[in-house]
Amino acid sequence: MRSFIKSICANHENLDLYLGVIDTAEGIIKQFPEDAWRQKIKGDRVMNDEVNDAIINTGLMGLGVEEKYGGMGGGLMGQVLATDVFSQSGLASFAAVLNSFCRTPLLKYGSDEQKTKYAMPTITGDKAFCILATEPNAGTNTFNITTKAVKQGDKWVLNGQKTFITEAADSDYGFLIAKTEIDVPGALSVFVVDMKSPGVTLHPMNIDIAAGEKQYNVFFDDVEMPADALVGEEGKGGKYMFEGLNAERLMISAWAIGYSDLALQATTTYVNDRKLFGNKAIGSYQSVQHPLAKAKAETDAARLMIYHGVQLFDNGGEAGPASNMAKYLTSTAVNNMCDAAIQCHGGSGMDEDTGMLALWRISRVVRIAPINNEMILNYIAEHVIGLPKSY
Ligand SMILES: Cc1cc2nc3c(=O)[nH]c(=O)nc-3n(C[C@H](O)[C@H](O)[C@H](O)COP(=O)(O)OP(=O)(O)OC[C@H]3O[C@@H](n4cnc5c(N)ncnc54)[C@H](O)[C@@H]3O)c2cc1C
Numbered sequence: 001m002r003s004f005i006k007s008i009c010a011n012h013e014n015l016d017l018y019l020g021v022i023d024t025a026e027g028i029i030k031q032f033p034e035d036a037w038r039q040k041i042k043g044d045r046v047m048n049d050e051v052n053d054a055i056i057n058t059g060l061m062g063l064g065v066e067e068k069y070g071g072m073g074g075g076l077m078g079q080v081l082a083t084d085v086f087s088q089s090g091l092a093s094f095a096a097v098l099n100s101f102c103r104t105p106l107l108k109y110g111s112d113e114q115k116t117k118y119a120m121p122t123i124t125g126d127k128a129f130c131i132l133a134t135e136p137n138a139g140t141n142t143f144n145i146t147t148k149a150v151k152q153g154d155k156w157v158l159n160g161q162k163t164f165i166t167e168a169a170d171s172d173y174g175f176l177i178a179k180t181e182i183d184v185p186g187a188l189s190v191f192v193v194d195m196k197s198p199g200v201t202l203h204p205m206n207i208d209i210a211a212g213e214k215q216y217n218v219f220f221d222d223v224e225m226p227a228d229a230l231v232g233e234e235g236k237g238g239k240y241m242f243e244g245l246n247a248e249r250l251m252i253s254a255w256a257i258g259y260s261d262l263a264l265q266a267t268t269t270y271v272n273d274r275k276l277f278g279n280k281a282i283g284s285y286q287s288v289q290h291p292l293a294k295a296k297a298e299t300d301a302a303r304l305m306i307y308h309g310v311q312l313f314d315n316g317g318e319a320g321p322a323s324n325m326a327k328y329l330t331s332t333a334v335n336n337m338c339d340a341a342i343q344c345h346g347g348s349g350m351d352e353d354t355g356m357l358a359l360w361r362i363s364r365v366v367r368i369a370p371i372n373n374e375m376i377l378n379y380i381a382e383h384v385i386g387l388p389k390s391y
Pocket residue numbers: 130131132133134135136138139140141163164165166167207209215365368369370371372374375378391
């Protein structure tokens with residue numbers, strides 16, 4: 001990664017910081033056994049927490065947060081780079097991605113008190129966030145949500161339901177998208193809800209994406225939130241959320257792309273060792289090589305698009321097209337790589353101990369969440385190509 005970053009960030013004022021991020025991330029990775037990822041992607045919570053603690057202890061959670069708020073600076077590039085390096089070793093932290101997504105609008109639109117109370121403790125790991133966006137009956141169409149916060153005196157009272165909420169049980173706060181009494185189409189508001197409040201109940205979902213972090217259905221029954229739970233202006237939450245989507249797509253892509261490198265590395269070792277017909281390894285057959293070579297080309301192209309999007313984002317440019325394309329290309333590349341990896345492993349690809357199925361599950365999820373690839377293609381068709389909106 002050093003030569004890659006040096007080539008795309010030559011003469012950048014943060015180049016030394018970025019190289020330091022790689023050193024720190026690699027230092028953390030070295031603390032774990034080489035095949036620790038196989039344990040982590042089996043959903044080992046202890047291993048997951050150890051990785052998260054190590055990330056926090058080295059200050060990497062401060063990436064993307066300005067120094068004046070106790071962070072390390074480094075913009076989105078710093079965060080994406082760290083996530084990518086961890087992902088290549090199979091030790092990427094989904095919790096870190098969630099916290100980074102939630103605190104960005106808080107730091108931009110929150111009051112000083114909200115920044116101090118909610119955003120800054122995520123740097124030290126004292127507090128953690130989950131994202132409360134998806135609802136069972138709204139799905140992809142966030143504007144159709146029905147979870148509602150109603151102002152009563154100096155409090156908000158919240159009722160509704162969210163689904164698929166990653167880390168809900170281990171989060172202190174939820175970054176919540178809800179309706180209020182503003183009766184205007186598209187008027188959403190953003191709140192910070194204390195996940196330990198009376199009236200918040202969680203039901204674990206039966207989802208195993210092999211990432212350590214778990215998903216929950218979350219119910220709100222007359223949950224009281226203080227007046228300062230509202231972030232920014234009432235009714236402007238949709239704007240805050242959409243502004244954060246490019247960064248989220250790039251972070252998720254960084255979280256996923258390294259799994260492609262990891263699957264390739266494990267598979268290369270496997271196919272070079274396995275000899276079935278005479279003394280030739282199965283890795284010498286073109287039919288084994290080509291799917292891997294194709295997915296490798298797709299992976300490298302996707303990574304270039306991720307970093308192109310990140311540079312546009314950090315420079316204040318229009319990052320929408322590149323961010324959406326990066327998410328599409330990444331999910332496709334990782335999916336193709338993991339599928340090829342399973343095929344190359346033969347029956348062993350179905351053995352959970354090789355880790356290939358677990359990697360494939362992760363790769364498959366990225367085609368659906370945080371936004372499905374169809375919506376990504378809708379965006380490209382409408383906003384990049386200029387075709388009519390299709391839905
Ligand atoms: C592992 C995991 C973790 C998640 N974590 C979180 C979380 O922490 N917080 C959170 O809020 N949410 C989370 N989600 C939810 C995720 O964001 C949603 O699953 C996703 O946005 C899709 O919503 P849906 O599942 O309701 O699918 P639906 O909206 O029901 O869509 C189903 C399918 O229909 C198609 N489709 C839908 N709309 C269109 C359209 N306009 N054009 C073309 N095709 C379309 C797509 O193929 C789509 O996959 C998570 C999901 C998973 C699987």
